Amino acid sequence: MTALQLEKIDKYFGKTKAVDGVSLEVQENEMFFLLGTSGCGKTTTLRMIAGLEQVDGGAIRIKGRDVTRLTPQKRQIALVFQNWALFPHKTIRDNIGFGLKMQKQPKTDIDAQVENMLQVVGLPGFEDRLPGQLSGGQQQRVALARALVLNPNLLLLDEPLSNLDLNTRLRMRSELVEVHRRLGLTTIFVTHDQTEALAMADRIALMEDGKLLEVGTPHEIYESPHTEFTARFIGEKNSLQGTVSAVSDTEQQVRFNEDSYLSVPVSSKHPVQEGDRVTVFINAEKIRFFKADADTGGDNYFQGTVENIMYLGTSNKYSVKLQTGETIVHDQQTTQDAPKYEKGDRLQVHLDPAHCICIKEKQ
Amino acid sequence: MLKQKIADLLEKSTAYNRYFLLAPPLLFIAAFFIIPIFWMIRISFYPGGSFEYEPGFTLQHYLRFFLDPYYLGTALYTLKITMLVTPFVIVFSYAVSYLIATSTGKKGAIYLMLIVTPLFTTEVVRALGFKIFLAKHGIINTILLATGLFDEPLQLIYNDFAIVVALIHSIIPYACLVLIGVLVGIDKSYLEAAKTMGAGRIKTFWHVTLPLSIPGLSGALVVSIIWCLSIYSIPEFLGSGAKYTMTMLIEEQILSVFNWPFADAVAAILVFLTVVGLAVSFKFSEKKEFK
Ligand SMILES: Nc1ncnc2c1ncn2[C@@H]1O[C@H](COP(=O)(O)OP(=O)(O)OP(=O)(O)O)[C@@H](O)[C@H]1O
Numbered sequence: 067m068t069a070l071q072l073e074k075i076d077k078y079f080g081k082t083k084a085v086d087g088v089s090l091e092v093q094e095n096e097m098f099f100l101l102g103t104s105g106c107g108k109t110t111t112l113r114m115i116a117g118l119e120q121v122d123g124g125a126i127r128i129k130g131r132d133v134t135r136l137t138p139q140k141r142q143i144a145l146v147f148q149n150w151a152l153f154p155h156k157t158i159r160d161n162i163g164f165g166l167k168m169q170k171q172p173k174t175d176i177d178a179q180v181e182n183m184l185q186v187v188g189l190p191g192f193e194d195r196l197p198g199q200l201s202g203g204q205q206q207r208v209a210l211a212r213a214l215v216l217n218p219n220l221l222l223l224d225e226p227l228s229n230l231d232l233n234t235r236l237r238m239r240s241e242l243v244e245v246h247r248r249l250g251l252t253t254i255f256v257t258h259d260q261t262e263a264l265a266m267a268d269r270i271a272l273m274e275d276g277k278l279l280e281v282g283t284p285h286e287i288y289e290s291p292h293t294e295f296t297a298r299f300i301g302e303k304n305s306l307q308g309t310v311s312a313v314s315d316t317e318q319q320v321r322f323n324e325d326s327y328l329s330v331p332v333s334s335k336h337p338v339q340e341g342d343r344v345t346v347f348i349n350a351e352k353i354r355f356f357k358a359d360a361d362t363g364g365d366n367y368f369q370g371t372v373e374n375i376m377y378l379g380t381s382n383k384y385s386v387k388l389q390t391g392e393t394i395v396h397d398q399q400t401t402q403d404a405p406k407y408e409k410g411d412r413l414q415v416h417l418d419p420a421h422c423i424c425i426k427e428k429q
Numbered sequence: 430m431l432k433q434k435i436a437d438l439l440e441k442s443t444a445y446n447r448y449f450l451l452a453p454p455l456l457f458i459a460a461f462f463i464i465p466i467f468w469m470i471r472i473s474f475y476p477g478g479s480f481e482y483e484p485g486f487t488l489q490h491y492l493r494f495f496l497d498p499y500y501l502g503t504a505l506y507t508l509k510i511t512m513l514v515t516p517f518v519i520v521f522s523y524a525v526s527y528l529i530a531t532s533t534g535k536k537g538a539i540y541l542m543l544i545v546t547p548l549f550t551t552e553v554v555r556a557l558g559f560k561i562f563l564a565k566h567g568i569i570n571t572i573l574l575a576t577g578l579f580d581e582p583l584q585l586i587y588n589d590f591a592i593v594v595a596l597i598h599s600i601i602p603y604a605c606l607v608l609i610g611v612l613v614g615i616d617k618s619y620l621e622a623a624k625t626m627g628a629g630r631i632k633t634f635w636h637v638t639l640p641l642s643i644p645g646l647s648g649a650l651v652v653s654i655i656w657c658l659s660i661y662s663i664p665e666f667l668g669s670g671a672k673y674t675m676t677m678l679i680e681e682q683i684l685s686v687f688n689w690p691f692a693d694a695v696a697a698i699l700v701f702l703t704v705v706g707l708a709v710s711f712k713f714s715e716k717k718e719f720k
């Protein structure tokens with residue numbers, strides 16, 4: 067059963083179209099991510115799902131029920147705000163119990179559920195504190211508890227981790243995934259952080275400029291993006307521009323200049339014709355280096371010169387100028403047996419055709 | 430921008446620099462407020478009476494104030510006016526501020542203009558305005574007679590009613606300025622959070638907006654108390670003349686009777702009452718300040 071269905075929803079703020087015909091379906095118990103750059107309309111989409119903004123077109127269904135015109139109170143959703151919005155004047159107990167109190171549940175029931183929820187998020191005994199007396203990570207958990215205690219149809223999270231320091235953020239990621247796995251709650255998670263999305267999502271929807279570009283599993287989005295925007299946005303990809311010089315049933319040849327070209331398998335996702343200008347994308351970690359004098363031969367090897375090396379701890383980031391005139395970057399793990407190159411070294415670069423994505427340029 | 434710069438400057442400055450920067454206003458306050466008040470308190474202990482007093486120490490002026498029912502009555506009358514006016518000020522200014530803080534676009538700005546405009550006139554002008562407004566053949570009475578509900582004009586002026594109405598009217602703009610700031614500052618996401626958790630408008634107001642506006646309410650309380658205790662022109666122009674507020678008593682003692690030590694003693698008591706009023710309101714708001 068689909069937990070949430072958006073049908074061509076639109077939102078205007080004055081003349082700007084913040085959300086433009088977004089349609090998507092989220093399955094029961096899914097951890098679904100809305101990913102995109104700042105200002106692309108993620109928050110607006112989430113707020114429309116919550117009912118805090120009215121749609122200007124389209125329909126929203128939660129568990130099959132049309133909620134397009136319902137107020138937030140009637141949608142049985144829970145929203146965790148980016149700033150968590152814990153009531154500063156209420157204790158943790160009253161914050162978490164607020165929704166239950168609105169449902170007129172008896173006080174003893176509320177207290178029991180609050181206590182239970184604080185166990186779930188790992189903050190037992192914090193009932194009587196005020197939000198201002200908690201750390202950021204603890205406040206985040208209280209906000210989560212306040213949402214979970216209502217047992218909502220949908221849990222909506224708007225960049226809930228972006229106010230935390232890196233370590234806490236990483237810990238909260240796995241805790242959120244763990245809580246989600248245990249409670250099995252349909253969750254919509256908004257973020258602009260692609261590593262967060264790749265690490266946590268069942269599926270990711272990528273948004274740009276109010277539009278939904280594509281939906282897929284983290285693997286699909288990362289390895290075989292549909293659109294050029296996704297290819298550029300996700301991961302650290304190298305892009306090389308060339309022209310399709312030959313197309314066969316299985317292979318297509320992309321020529322960069324007189325004496326360098328690349329053979330990549332034909333992709334049904336991205337059909338091209340001879341003469342098309344294309345961009346070839348390949349992830350930085352998918353490139354391989356060989357010594358300049360190594361006897362490699364064959365297709366898809368390029369001569370290059372190391373221009374710059376950046377030490378990143380777990381990897382070295384090499385910038386290499388290719389014979390085609392373009393510069394590519396490659397992340398090489400700093401393991402013991404990895405060969406080391408110095409600035410100015412000449413080497414051969416292998417672009418594995420299986421990992422090359424060849425997308426036709428827009429006219 | 431400028432505010433930010435000053436804040437940065439203060440942040441960076443050492444303690445020494447900070448006092449250096451604060452010196453001009455501190456000196457100003459010391460010269461024109463603190464020293465005169467201590468001077469006044471000193472004179473209130475000098476023996477003497479009308480036209481004459483000499484250095485010394487006596488409690489005679491204070492005893493006179495507290496033992497004479499007439500003088501003590503001015504204090505009680507002042508407090509009575511304060512207690513009549515303040516609840517109305519709080520309720521009215523809260524309602525108006527809430528309207529302004531929640532109205533969108535140009536409407537809010539227009540309401541705010543309407544609230545602030547009376548502040549362009551002085552207290553005396555406003556008191557005289559009320560004199561015309563509430564007079565026997567003033568606007569209010571003309572309207573009331575025209576409706577046929579009354580056969581003869583009501584006595585709306587030269588009584589407590591006139592004082593209370595004019596005071597409420599005078600204080601509301603100041604109380605509003607305090608309250609609007611606090612109400613506008615309440616993060617919308619608190620209200621939205623309450624909504625998503627099933628609270629309707631009234632419950633959201635009661636559980637979220639109202640408690641979060643307590644700092645503003647106590648500010649309005651302070652404003653109201655200070656005004657009620659210290660205002661002179663309104664009771665002077667609109668009162669019956671039979672009952673004196675403390676400010677009127679002070680004026681009379683200084684300008685008509687020339688009993689400066691006694692006037693100073695009354696003024697010192699008034700300052701003391703004001704301080705107590707402020708302390709109580711701060712105490713009230715202290716527990717309700719949130720981070
Ligand atoms: N209340 C509003 N009034 C006018 N314009 C708005 C309003 N809210 C959002 N917008 C505009 O709509 C667009 C989408 O905003 P939205 O907040 O949804 O972006 P976002 O994807 O959440 O960005 P971020 O990652 O920065 O939070 C932006 O161009 C923004 O300026």
Ligand SMILES: [Mg+2]
Pocket residue numbers: 108109110
């Ligand atoms: Mg946002």
